[in-house]
Amino acid sequence: MQIGLFGFGVVGEGIYKVLQQTPSLSASIKKVCIKHPDKERNAPASLFTTSYEEILNDTEIDLIVELIDDAKEAFKIVSTALKNKISVVSANKKMIAEHLATLIQLQNENGVSFLYEAAVCGSIPIIRNLEEYYDNDLLQSVCGIVNGSTNYILTKIIDEGLSYKDALQKAQQLGFAESNPALDVEGLDPRNKLTILLAHAYGIISRPEELLHLGITRLHTTDTRFAEEKGYQLKLTAQAYKLSNGKVAAFVLPQFVKPESQLVTVKNEYNGVIIESKLADKQFLYGKGAGRFPTSSAVISDISALSYDYKYEYKKLNRKEKYTLTNNYYLKVFVSFNDWSEVNKWDFEQVSEFHSTEDRQYLLGLIHVEKLKSASWFLDPSVSVVLLPESITEKESIISQSLKKVSLQLAGVN
Ligand SMILES: NC(=O)c1ccc[n+]([C@@H]2O[C@H](COP(=O)([O-])OP(=O)(O)OC[C@H]3O[C@@H](n4cnc5c(N)ncnc54)[C@H](OP(=O)(O)O)[C@@H]3O)[C@@H](O)[C@H]2O)c1
Numbered sequence: 001m002q003i004g005l006f007g008f009g010v011v012g013e014g015i016y017k018v019l020q021q022t023p024s025l026s027a028s029i030k031k032v033c034i035k036h037p038d039k040e041r042n043a044p045a046s047l048f049t050t051s052y053e054e055i056l057n058d059t060e061i062d063l064i065v066e067l068i069d070d071a072k073e074a075f076k077i078v079s080t081a082l083k084n085k086i087s088v089v090s091a092n093k094k095m096i097a098e099h100l101a102t103l104i105q106l107q108n109e110n111g112v113s114f115l116y117e118a119a120v121c122g123s124i125p126i127i128r129n130l131e132e133y134y135d136n137d138l139l140q141s142v143c144g145i146v147n148g149s150t151n152y153i154l155t156k157i158i159d160e161g162l163s164y165k166d167a168l169q170k171a172q173q174l175g176f177a178e179s180n181p182a183l184d185v186e187g188l189d190p191r192n193k194l195t196i197l198l199a200h201a202y203g204i205i206s207r208p209e210e211l212l213h214l215g216i217t218r219l220h221t222t223d224t225r226f227a228e229e230k231g232y233q234l235k236l237t238a239q240a241y242k243l244s245n246g247k248v249a250a251f252v253l254p255q256f257v258k259p260e261s262q263l264v265t266v267k268n269e270y271n272g273v274i275i276e277s278k279l280a281d282k283q284f285l286y287g288k289g290a291g292r293f294p295t296s297s298a299v300i301s302d303i304s305a306l307s308y309d310y311k312y313e314y315k316k317l318n319r320k321e322k323y324t325l326t327n328n329y330y331l332k333v334f335v336s337f338n339d340w341s342e343v344n345k346w347d348f349e350q351v352s353e354f355h356s357t358e359d360r361q362y363l364l365g366l367i368h369v370e371k372l373k374s375a376s377w378f379l380d381p382s383v384s385v386v387l388l389p390e391s392i393t394e395k396e397s398i399i400s401q402s403l404k405k406v407s408l409q410l411a412g413v414n
Pocket residue numbers: 006007008009010011012033034035036037039067068069070073091092093094118119122175176177178179289290291292295
């Protein structure tokens with residue numbers, strides 16, 4: 001296999017190195033396209049180009065491996081390659097999540113293969129497992145820590161007492177963070193990954209913007225103190241649940257995790273996903289979710305899979321019974337804030353606990369997801385929202401205003 005490689009950064013250079021040490025794959029890199037020709041490289045200068053065409057028009061190249069950090073340019077490269085009937089391996093979750101429907105169409109129309117195992121959970125083979133092993137009807141939920149850099153940052157803050165700034169800087173130095181760290185810390189990267197997971201778990205093609213999401217930038221010391229007191233861990237989770245009406249709830253939110261959950265063991269740049277199915281109950285996939293070689297291992301696995309013409313068939317997309325997303329469910333949340341002027345207490349169906357100190361207040365409440373999504377305080381940078389453990393509930397009817405009042409009074413909210 002002759003490979004045209006786009007990108008020679010953390011992952012691209014990793015692939016170059018690994019391929020040199022894996023002769024059994026019979027794959028070699030013919031040319032590498034980079035952006036900055038003046039950068040020093042650990043490879044012969046003759047290997048590099050800045051011209052897309054030099055690779056995309058080379059008829060000897062039979063596979064494009066796209067590993068650049070620019071989603072717009074990546075889409076140009078990948079869509080051109082697929083139209084040219086060349087298979088593609090990519091790790092670019094932003095580009096894939098934003099263009100999934102088009103990319104699937106291009107794969108099918110051109111009879112080629114487009115693989116992207118490295119785009120979700122780095123080294124964990126989550127996509128191929130969901131695609132091939134888990135039958136649609138039996139899959140109850142997929143819930144996990146899918147972003148290595150935020151998990152690394154949270155681990156360093158909570159376990160080692162590092163400041164947010166220092167923890168982020170360390171994650172960047174180690175190559176875990178995206179070039180634009182907002183993608184990680186604002187929860188956009190896990191939202192992109194959840195968009196991809198939804199296609200393979202439930203056959204749902206959604207836009208990333210449709211999914212409820214929040215990152216870790218608003219977490220307050222009150223929240224970590226609450227976690228400590230209750231014996232919880234604080235994790236950024238991506239979750240998809242099949243509800244009893246067959247619709248799917250999907251969101252990315254920080255969550256307090258109970259000590260008995262496998263997710264508690266997921267520290268630093270590791271990722272972990274709990275897959276729940278009707279017959280097998282819970283299964284847990286665990287591994288490194290970021291970094292040069294863990295990510296390279298998934299890319300190499302895709303390159304190897306192409307040698308036997310593997311492609312995602314998106315079987316669940318073509319099923320008769322279609323799943324769709326819903327916001328018609330309730331979440332149990334912890335909300336911390338500075339002042340009641342920031343939060344509307346009537347947005348909650350129930351408030352089970354309320355605490356007030358001089359510098360911060362918090363409540364534990366049940367809220368409808370539509371209400372949460374549209375609440376102005378949900379977007380307020382001084383308000384922090386964290387899911388409580390086992391937070392999803394499905395309720396048929398909205399609680400009456402008088403019952404709401406009673407719950408607020410019982411919790412001590414005036
Ligand atoms: N790092 C991880 O742990 C990880 C994990 C999973 C997935 N990914 C994904 O893998 C991809 C690569 O990530 P990375 O961490 O390797 O990024 P990176 O270290 O920032 O490297 C990016 C590379 O892309 C090249 N590039 C950028 N724009 C280009 C363009 N228009 N044309 C040609 N080359 C271009 C850069 O060229 P120059 O060298 O000339 O600047 C650089 O070599 C991203 O989509 C990322 O989301 C990364």
